[in-house]
Amino acid sequence: MLNTDKNKLIWKIFYLLLIVIFIDIAITFLGFQIDSNILFKLLFLGLPVILLLLHSFQTLSFTRGVFFIILASITGLLMEIWGLKDGVIFGGNYVYKQNQLTLFSVPLSVVLYWAVFIYTGYCLVNSFLVWFEKKKPNIRQHNLWLVPLLIIADGLVVVAIDLFMDPIQVYKGNWVWLEGGPYFEIPIGNFVGWFLVTIIVTGLFRYYEYFKPKEQEFDKSIYIIPVLGYGILSLSFALTAMKYQMFNLIIIGLSSMLPTVILSVLLFRRYQYIKCSAEPSKNRARKK
Template sequence: MDRLYLISFILLCLGIIFDGLLLVFFIASIVSLILLSFKKRDFMIIFLLGSIIGFAFERLGLSTGIPFGHYVYNFPPYVFGVPIFVVFGWGIFSFLSYLAIFNFPEKEKIIIFSFLMVIIDLSVDPIMVSAGYWTWKTSILDYFGIPITNFVGWFIVSLVIIIIYSLIRGSKEKSEDNIFSYLFPLVYFLFPLNFFIHAKPQLEEPLFIAMITSLIVTSIIIANWRIKYKIIKKS
């Protein structure tokens, strides 16, 4: 068993379980990111792309409402109007989503990654809106006070992130079967599960939806990888 993978797995689990305000999770994620980058530089690449591209689209969104919708932040400190937390959030959530599918072929990563990112936002956005860290302007179609355009925007931005990543990396990666192909998707699921367990009464419904959605997708990822590995092994 690879020690760096194991240490990173433990750090991420502890960071999620023992943190209600995301600070411990962010620190654990950065340490895990650095450790895993010694194994595969892809983790650092996806983190940097997520942070940079996420920031660019957040800046665009604040100015034009594209692609997320119209919103206002109340979450200092800022970088050109975008909270530093949000910039790093894009990077860390990209890292977490990629980690769940790091052994998948590049073509499959493109669509799965984008859905994983949206599911994370299904958990995070209701919490942050409820805490007053940002405010959405009213819209006709919304999800517990959050415009549907926000989730469409997340999908689009995530798609840009993973496509640029794929262009940089090409098809150089080789899939390998190890226990972490199954454990890291569980880390991804633990994230919305922990939010739901500690949810305030008014947030139980949206966080339950996010948790169940994450459970379904995580189960599919693990099952799909198991089937794929059996086929590869036979061939």
């Protein structure tokens, strides 16, 4: 399949996911429950995973995409097992809602979404490099100093997701913190744990990329998809929090997630403008 065809497929899946999210929000606000519909649930949870696979294969290569997903999923799984056992890594003891498909007592959706969230954060951070037309740090450029900064940024971007998501999931009863905590009944250590899991995954991967750089030929504009996905996720959380009258959470969550999205989108528009402006010059040069 040609790169342009792959990009079109990725965009089509993204648009389908938007439709599914819109339907879920609309039905929820009308007071109906659609979570129990197996087909809809598979679409709602499965489309982001499919999008993750295809997008990572395009931006990283098939081999590196698989490696990233396995690394993120297994790291998340191991940390969840440890967290369920003694509560240290995430700052307290917690239990998941019963009647879920699990892997070593960890819901399978949680394992997969560690990969989805970490990859989204990794791409969002990378988008700033792309919009400035900079390559990821690599051994040829001798810019190892940049790697730790990107890793920390990855961690902060992913933690922002959980700052918004965790209180909603606790309110809905999808998991329970047994000892509670100061942040909407959630221990602060939970967010430290999320930061650690993320920087372990992206740290290992970014250092691997640094010493083994590989350039993929593809339309870099698809980096905007994880950026938009991150923004839509924040708005989806905001609407859900509004339904539960968690107004303080809306302020905290949107303040944590949206500024990064807005900045990336603005830089993307600048990137597109520069690309479009350069195109006529290239065409004239070819004619000469």
